[in-house]
Amino acid sequence: MTEFERWLAQDLDDRDLTAELESVKDKPEEINDRFYRDLEFGTGGLRGVIGAGTNRMNVYTVRKATQGMANYLLKHADGKPQSVAIAHDSRIKGVAFAQQSAAVLAANGIKAYLYPQLMPTPALSFAVRHLKCDAGICVTASHNPAKYNGYKAYGSDGCQVTADMADGIMNEINSLDIFADVKKLDFQEGIDKGLIEYIGEETVDAFIDSVYAENLKVDASNLELVYTPLNGSGLMCVKRILDRIGVKDVTVVPEQENPDGNFPTCPYPNPEIREALQKGLELCEKVQPDLLLATDPDCDRVGIAVNQKGEYVLMTGNEVGIMLLDFIARVKKEQGKLPAHPVAVTTIVSTDMVDPIAKEYGVELRRCLTGFKYIGDIIAELEEKEGSADSYLLGFEESYGYLSGGYVRDKDAVDGSMLICQMAAYYKGKGMTLVEAMNALYEKYGYYKNDLMNFGFEGEDGMKTMNGIMDKLRNDPPAEIAGTKVTGRSDYKTSQSYGDKEGVIDLPKSNVLEYRLEDGCKLIVRPSGTEPKIKIYLSGKGATRADSEAVIQKMKDAVPALLGI
Structure with a gap:
């Protein structure tokens, strides 16, 4: 409530946000969902519902994230001038978020290269490498519903940021006050000063x-x-x-x-x-x-x-x-x-x-x-x-x-x-x-069959539910799934495999659980990194198409009980 009231008292330069805050003054659950946390910056950058609040995508959360990136880049610059490529797709507020990102970078003395038209995400990855930039930003929420927007962050190699870089940027973001600590510059002034430059057709052609x-x-x-x-x-x-x-x-x-x-x-x-x-x-x-x-x-x-x-x-x-x-x-x-x-x-x-x-x-x-x-x-x-x-x-x-x-x-x-x-x-x-x-x-x-199930968990309680499901599966693993014995499992968070593939997993740690069944089928549980949902990946093989479909359906029927929902 304190943060909500602070936002309400601000002279926000996006009037849509002020109107939105006024409209939820008497809705404590709405206020809680908007302000119970800050949008988390991870290896996928930011992604969230567009709107007013610290748990929303808006010009203030975007500026703060960009200031965090700027601070990180300048700390690791070794005296070298820094530059960042920026793109956006057709998402609501996409142009504004891209331009405000460029303006914050420019205010920090970092050159921003900005596509003047909407462009595919891979064209942003290309621009980072082609223009020899130190980082990249793509304003997109990929395939999420219209109420979402996002902010994908890239390193100098054109890959989305590593876990170390994401943590470093997140630490910088967490040290900032969203209103007081973000440097600002008028977008047009950034262009006039040569700190913001539109990416030309040569890069698109390349x-x-x-x-x-x-x-x-x-x-x-x-x-x-x-x-x-x-x-x-x-x-x-x-x-x-x-x-x-x-x-x-x-x-x-x-x-x-x-x-x-x-x-x-x-x-x-x-x-x-x-x-x-x-x-x-x-x-x-x-x-x-x-x-x-x-x-x-x-x-x-x-x-x-x-x-x-x-x-x-x-x-x-x-x-x-x-x-x-x-x-x-x-x-x-x-x-x-x-x-x-x-x-x-x-x-x-x-x-x-x-x-x-x-x-x-x-x-x-x-x-x-x-x-x-x-x-x-x-x-x-x-x-x-x-x-x-x-x-x-x-x-x-x-x-x-x-x-x-x-x-x-x-x-x-x-x-x-x-x-x-x-x-x-x-x-x-x-x-x-x-x-x-x-x-x-x-x-x-052979007839390999794969399927995917999604289970959504909205809001603060949803995150707790998701975490509880993963903790239970991790601490009390099932002995069987769909009536078939589990012969092995892998926990990618602890980097350990048990049973039929005993040993250490040589991959980065990730909150993923895998269960291998006696009949050769496989089930993987993974919370989405971009949406409030748990994904279940099912894999099986049968002698015929009908056999493989039947095996998958049997596992699908068992999933709700496995998750306890």
Whole structure:
């Protein structure tokens, strides 16, 4: 209440916030939710609901975070001038948050390079490296609902910040008063002084050229496409890259073409979810393209639906990752360009089906924690420590994130869109759809099935509930799940595996629990790092599609009891 009253007494320069505070004066629960904590700055930066309060995304929490970053950079500058690249997508307040971040940096004598138009998140990662910046900021909440915005922070390598850097920035943020300790400069004055500079078309062109350099020389002019950027940032870059690989027949979903942070046609603008693709699917019924392509608002994830005899079949992120690995390795082998020691990277929650495919082509498969920064770290390791940058074939996450080159250190839906279209064109030339290509892989390697369950926990009580669930599972692990014996488990927070894979886990610590079952199935529990929810990853394999689906359904039915909800 003290902090609420302090905010209410301030002459806030965003009048929307004052009106909002006035509207909740008699709502103690609302006040508590807005002020019971500060938004936490972690390796994903900030993410939260837009609004007034310390637990909200607003110009004051954004300025404070940026002042913390500025303090951190200046303390570690060793006398070198510092610079930061900034981008934003179509989110509400995105332009204001990006400009205010630039203004705070400028007030601290740090050069800010700012994209003048909305751009994909991977274009920010690219700009950090291309402009040789010391850090980066991308104002986005990725695929969260419209009420959210966020602030992704990047290091000089183009990866999202490391845990050490995030902790260092957080310590600086925690030492600041949100009103008294943040340096300010008028945005236009920053431009006039040369401390804020707009990023030019040369950088955009260089980004597109770098994506194009990863193409597999497959003519995609035979492809007919419906595309939706989901009212986000993907339209310009995706259309440019598709044009360069020969895809000329592109119909854009009109209701989702233009940037709109309200996402009026899809309350949850996530290409993993059918509802987000509904307008695209309706258009497909009329246009009958080979493929529906959908990128999320910050254009780092891409989902597809495939025309299978007139019916549009949604493909999972795991399936697309599997097909891309097989396709890239297959085509490079056909072209005589497969590296001597090829490497692919995926996460601990992604499908086990990549293992036999990697083995088929002699590809070393490396697994890392969830979060593309960990894949980025492995790409950097290949380049810098192992001297084998050309060995890297593909990195992917089951949540529709793909990257085939080292030009950025984040997932890239521009690159993913290009590769998927070339893959679809390749199989179309052989008289096959991507559904049929996937079925051929299932027939060869077995019917691996993966599924994801989400359980939301809003507010302060929700966080306590989530923590309680994880503590109970960690301290009192189940002996069986869905009637099947647990033969092994891994606790990534303590870096220990028990049972069938006894030993130390050589990965950074993370609040993730894995349970391996006697029948070869697997269940992983992970609190989301960006939303108030717990994610359950289910993995199984059966002799047939029906068998694998039945195994997964049996586990899904057991999950609520496992979580005690």
